[in-house]
Amino acid sequence: MKVLLVNGGPHKNGCVNTALEEVANTLNKEGIDTEIFWVGTKPIAGCIACKTCVKTGKCVFDDVVNEFVEKAKDADGFIFGSPVHYAGATGAITSFMDRVFYSAFNGGKGDVFMFKPAATVISARRAGTTATYDQLNKYFGITQMPIISSRYWNMVHGATPEDVKKDEEGMQIMRILGRNMAYYLKCIEAGKEKGIKLPEQEKINFTNFIR
Numbered sequence: 001m002k003v004l005l006v007n008g009g010p011h012k013n014g015c016v017n018t019a020l021e022e023v024a025n026t027l028n029k030e031g032i033d034t035e036i037f038w039v040g041t042k043p044i045a046g047c048i049a050c051k052t053c054v055k056t057g058k059c060v061f062d063d064v065v066n067e068f069v070e071k072a073k074d075a076d077g078f079i080f081g082s083p084v085h086y087a088g089a090t091g092a093i094t095s096f097m098d099r100v101f102y103s104a105f106n107g108g109k110g111d112v113f114m115f116k117p118a119a120t121v122i123s124a125r126r127a128g129t130t131a132t133y134d135q136l137n138k139y140f141g142i143t144q145m146p147i148i149s150s151r152y153w154n155m156v157h158g159a160t161p162e163d164v165k166k167d168e169e170g171m172q173i174m175r176i177l178g179r180n181m182a183y184y185l186k187c188i189e190a191g192k193e194k195g196i197k198l199p200e201q202e203k204i205n206f207t208n209f210i211r
Contacts, residue, residue, distance in 0.1 A: 003076065005037065005080075008083075014161060017081075027178045035071070069112060075116070081121040116145055123155070148177065156171065
């Protein structure tokens with residue numbers, strides 16, 4: 001089993017990565033493989049709703065998004081991390097996730113994310129964490145992904161990685177998140193061994209509230 005953790009911050013070894021490493025270390029102790037995927041600092045275009053991905057399974061912009069989706073196919077769980085920029089997620093992680101989830105959804109035919117557990121990790125110097133937490137969790141709720149929580153909302157505080165490490169409660173929250181993610185992954189694996197099938201899927205009815 002493997003969890004793919006996404007660093008949506010502009011600094012590869014910054015505050016978000018510090019939090020994700022704490023989760024990853026805990027997952028490793030639970031026997032779960034991990035990989036931290038950094039979105040980088042190159043510009044990430046937003047989704048243009050061209051629907052090329054519905055036909056090809058790939059986003060028309062061949063960049064870090066397509067690279068991640070290929071990795072995601074072999075992952076069993078996901079954790080997406082972002083710092084707070086103006087009380088919300090970064091522009092980079094927002095564009096990244098818009099395109100990742102739309103292209104991976106593939107018109108409802110894909111199973112890249114469906115029923116795989118996911119969580120967010122938010123880092124801030126001071127405020128805006130809960131708004132960002134709510135924002136990113138919506139990607140999971142629309143994709144039938146179990147949302148993994150911790151003892152508190154999944155957040156850390158600090159202006160530097162060193163500050164984050166001093167956030168004793170925040171780091172504990174990361175460890176609990178890792179153990180909770182490992183627990184759900186093991187439960188899913190046990191269910192498969194018992195022959196429990198995934199829920200039956202209905203054909204999607206797209207409406208515009210008028211017809």
